[in-house]
Amino acid sequence: MAHIDQVLGPADDTVTFFQPRAMVYVTMLWVTAAVWVICLGLYLLMRLAFGDPLPAGSVVTFLEMALIVPAVLSAAILLLAWKRLGWLHSSMHGLDFAATGRKPVHLPWAGVATVSLRHWGPFRELVVTPIAPDFATVGDGVGRAPRTRKRGGEVSYLVDVGLMSPGPEVLIAELHRRLPTKV
Structure with missing residues (x-):
């Protein structure tokens, strides 16, 4: 057994x-x-x-x-910028990320509405849109407030991922794998 x-x-x-x-x-x-x-x-x-x-x-x-x-x-x-380069952690607990020089953000998977990539090359950005702004928890790390984009009442978080390893395509595939399917 x-x-x-x-x-x-x-x-x-x-x-x-x-x-x-x-x-x-x-x-x-x-x-x-x-x-x-x-x-x-x-x-x-x-x-x-x-x-x-x-x-x-x-x-x-x-x-x-x-x-x-x-x-x-x-x-x-x-x-x-040695210790403040961007990063992203994807786990069963949710999505944790920080853009270069910014405070970290935590989003549980149930609070993620969409994730997408925009731009190209080293300037590629991940756009993370929570279902509601209350789902996102901004950490107490060193740095400025997280990068955000506001459109039509939606607040999205921006993370510079163009130079991330293993790569933006692998990152977006991982995030889509973990996102709960909406019915």
Whole structure:
């Protein structure tokens, strides 16, 4: 005869999604580098347009700035957000999540009306809409209030999931698997 725990399964079946720091750094590095190089290019064009000649060693200086500034800036931003990157836990108790730099939110499965994804790539967001605002419990964590979107009297919570591991598609499949079917 099987033991009751073997039949019912584990007491805690939490699936965790998180943002790997290395992936966040590399993505931030490319975005920062693209913006920085465009700004440097515009600066050079403006100098040339106004007839200000470039000094002899300025090309090397601009190349150094194009390489060093994005790396240092991305590292500094990552260090500031080190312990506050976004995460999501899906378990039999409900859905727990926090966007980067925001307070955590808990929603029991019976209180989740819809979950969906919007946007694409690293900017992808999970939109969690509770049945009623009373179902959501905001935690006492460090950070600002949770990101919300209000439309037509509905309050939805937004979580940045574009860089989460294992990935937004796996995350949404897990959430749809756990959502109770509405009749």
